[in-house]
Amino acid sequence: MADLSTNFLGIKSPNPFWLASAPPTDKQYNVERAFEAGWGGVVWKTLGEEGPPVVNVNGPRYGAIWGPDRRLMGLNNIELITDRDLEVNLREIEAVKKKWPDRAMIVSIMVPCEEDPWQKILKRVEETGADGVELNFGCPHGMSERGMGSAVGQVPEYIEMVARWCKKHSSMPVIVKLTPNITDVRFPARAAKAGGADAVSLINTISSIVSVDLDSFSPSPSIDGKGSHGGYCGPAVKPIALNMVAEIARDPQTAGLPISGIGGISTWRDAAEYIALGCGTVQVCTAAMTYGFKIVQEMTEGLSNYMDEKGFATIEDFRGLAVPNVTDWQYLNLNYVTKARIDQDLCIKCGRCHIACEDTSHQAITHMKDGVRHFEVIDEECVGCNLCVNVCPVDDCITMETISGTDPRTGKPIDPNYGNWTEHPNNPMARADAAD
Amino acid sequence: MTGTSKPGIQAARLPADRLTDNFTDLHAPLTKHEAFIEADRCYFCYDAPCINACPTGIDIPMFIRQISADNPNGAAKTIFNENIMGGMCARVCPTETLCEQACVREAAEGKPVKIGLLQRYATDHLMETTSAHPYTREAETGKHVAVVGAGPAGLSCAHRLAMKGHTVTVFEAKEKSGGLNEFGIAAYKTTEDFAQDEVAFILDIGGITIENGKALGRDIMLDQLARDFDAVFLGFGLPDVNALGLSGEDAKGCEDAVDYIARLRQTDDLASLPVGRNIVVIGGGMTAIDIATQTKLLGAETVTICYRRGPEQMNASPYEQDVARTHGVTIRHWLQPQSLRHGEDGSVSAITLEYTSLDGGKLTGTGETLTLEADQVFKAIGQSPEDSPLSGVDLSLERGRIKVGDDRKSSHTKIWAGGDCIHGGEDLTVAAVEDGKVAAEDIHRALMA
């Protein structure tokens, strides 16, 4: 049985599954239920400054998109940081940590962008015995208009400054939570590192409007006829988050910076992909909010099975294995030639591959052969794009086969050696190099 | 105790609430959520095989996609464009041998997309939520067409002609329109008053007048129609039920299945219908299945269908046979009726059947017999054409049915025909609707030429 325990910045947890800072971690009651269910740690719902807490809307705060069977694919929220009293939160954090010493207890914080409030809150958090802090630079709504959350996260200089204050005023590990609402996520990550942060976590939610009500013409969720943009999360955001994680993992300036991966994680497999891209722990919000805490049992069990099958004894054994395989387009091997192959025994003759290729790609799939309905790839036309594979409703019915020898499409021999764009004759830069 | 075991032919074998339950929808309509899930199963196939398998050629992937996109009325219009009786067809089509048989998911996993139920979802939605008829008539052409029979063939033809701007008069022998939709289709396939609602929906387009109680060959003559109208469409179905050819066939208890079903469809009180305790049905088609299942649902204790050939030769699809069996009907093969026995009061008491076998492709009796107790015997061995309505005009017939070409035109220049009364048809509601539509298009071409 694989060992799922993690040591992230010296913070130990029995498994890499943490609950992200959000409603599931807003109070002792929830967090204890989560720990009972088996979660390895939590990032407590973001705390603000001392004084009267923020208030949330009193109408609907979530919107969603669904699959046809109402499987929740994406969730949108306009919730703020905790609306509970700071003192109550701190008391509960302390109590829970005492009761559950083996679980990771990270506290998320967000206060105005001045040194004094950060110093004050850090001290209070440290007194609870929490294992670390996560700086919420990500919240895209409500708090950002007040100069906090993503308003800070979008300015690398602020990130660096605040991270530095936090390291100065506390001995706890500092995780900077990044917003995806930015053009190039490497800049805030570099800034966090420069400020001395111990790790980054990402992503927070993506600014979004999930839908517009076509009767009332209000965005949803609608609060008395009006809506405002919210933060998008859940399965739909995973691809975006994975790319951002990979960008940071392979950026020479931040390579090796510990990452806690967040965004759309719903199963062990999602988590394993984040770990393969270098994450030391993963955080989950929407999946828990959709199904409750019990899902962690599928996650730990699934991850453990996978590791056993692969012979990985610990998380470290496969962490980051995918990072070297993420590269820039220009380094992809242009001599790797594939053709689609249709397994005629599996094909159910729906014709989707044909029409997709015919209307929108390369006219490389038949729909008729000798007067009968028949779908077959025309190698002379197939560019190996994979569109047919993606639209085919049958698993493994269309596969991509690597070919060698002559490419029937170009009529030219396929170079057996690796060759990329940087040296391709059609690349003006490559020609310039050759002329030098 | 229910009255099921009372001997002889008895009304109210089951309490009223049981009867009501028994005759509700065979397949409950889909809810919106169910429709979404089912619609999502459709792959929106290219050159979809289901379209080719629908006799009316409905653009099935398109209407299903419209359901997915929460546009059920648009979906209904896609259906009505090809089949104005899309509502009835959704209820009565043997989809397992038509569109659903051709669905790629049938080949893939034996679970086709439930096209019929989705079609019902869309058409019901339109008919329940809008009062405006979905089509407007083209400008009046001044042409006047006579349609004989207000069944699926006649009404479909009339609607398409009206749409094209022609004026239509429908002559219908019965006081009620709808043909077998109203009098023949099993009660649990078309509940409430759907057949009449659909007739009203079709007539809503305008330009169509139905003259009920006017029978061709009795009140009106074909040669006269051909003279008085610009064109004539014949859609009078198949009136006569074949006889068994047994002595004592007219005894009490030996009944014609189609007549009985018509009474069942017209009654307001199912408990008033007398039904036997032990029933034997002779036949192997849809009518046999329907009478067997419905008499079982009325409370008969045993119902046995006897068919003279094997299961593969039955006109009723395996699915329909299953429907009957799950309702408790016994289906027996290789048995042909030989003689009826009568009780003291002269009514049927049993039927003797002879075993049959195929002898070099020819069906022959083996000489061995079997006697089944029966207080009611139903004849469901098909309807045969009646040619009397055609007197006065010389139309080419084939085995008593009207011969038509691909455009449903008869041998007479002004007469078209469709539905059960033509030769080579499939004897299905949907096929009759298609005939009416195709004929209307051809009549339109002929009249406007």
Ligand SMILES: Cc1cc2nc3c(=O)[nH]c(=O)nc-3n(C[C@H](O)[C@H](O)[C@H](O)COP(=O)(O)OP(=O)(O)OC[C@H]3O[C@@H](n4cnc5c(N)ncnc54)[C@H](O)[C@@H]3O)c2cc1C
């Ligand atoms: C018991 C039974 C169950 C069936 N179940 C199904 C089913 O589940 N699914 C399916 O697809 N098909 C079924 N069918 C077949 C289907 O009902 C017919 O194929 C279809 O109704 C044919 O339509 P039509 O318009 O040709 O004839 P009909 O529906 O028979 O309509 C003919 C009309 O013409 C009228 N008429 C007759 N003679 C004259 C005259 N001389 N002058 C004026 N009017 C006249 C009749 O009164 C009737 O209204 C069933 C048939 C029967 C008998």
Ligand SMILES: Cc1cc2nc3c(=O)[nH]c(=O)nc-3n(C[C@H](O)[C@H](O)[C@H](O)COP(=O)(O)O)c2cc1C
């Ligand atoms: C209702 C809700 C409230 C959230 N509140 C916070 C918060 O207070 N602080 C924070 O850092 N992130 C907050 N988040 C973001 C989540 O922690 C997480 O980054 C995001 O939902 C992506 O993960 P997921 O796809 O697993 O949900 C919130 C998310 C949701 C849905």
Ligand code: SF4
């Ligand atoms: S989830 Fe709970 S709090 Fe939220 S609306 Fe439903 S019942 Fe109310």
Ligand code: SF4
């Ligand atoms: S998409 Fe797949 S199943 Fe459909 S025709 Fe193409 S290969 Fe066959």
Ligand code: SF4
């Ligand atoms: S064959 Fe089946 S899956 Fe394909 S379009 Fe028709 S209903 Fe949809």
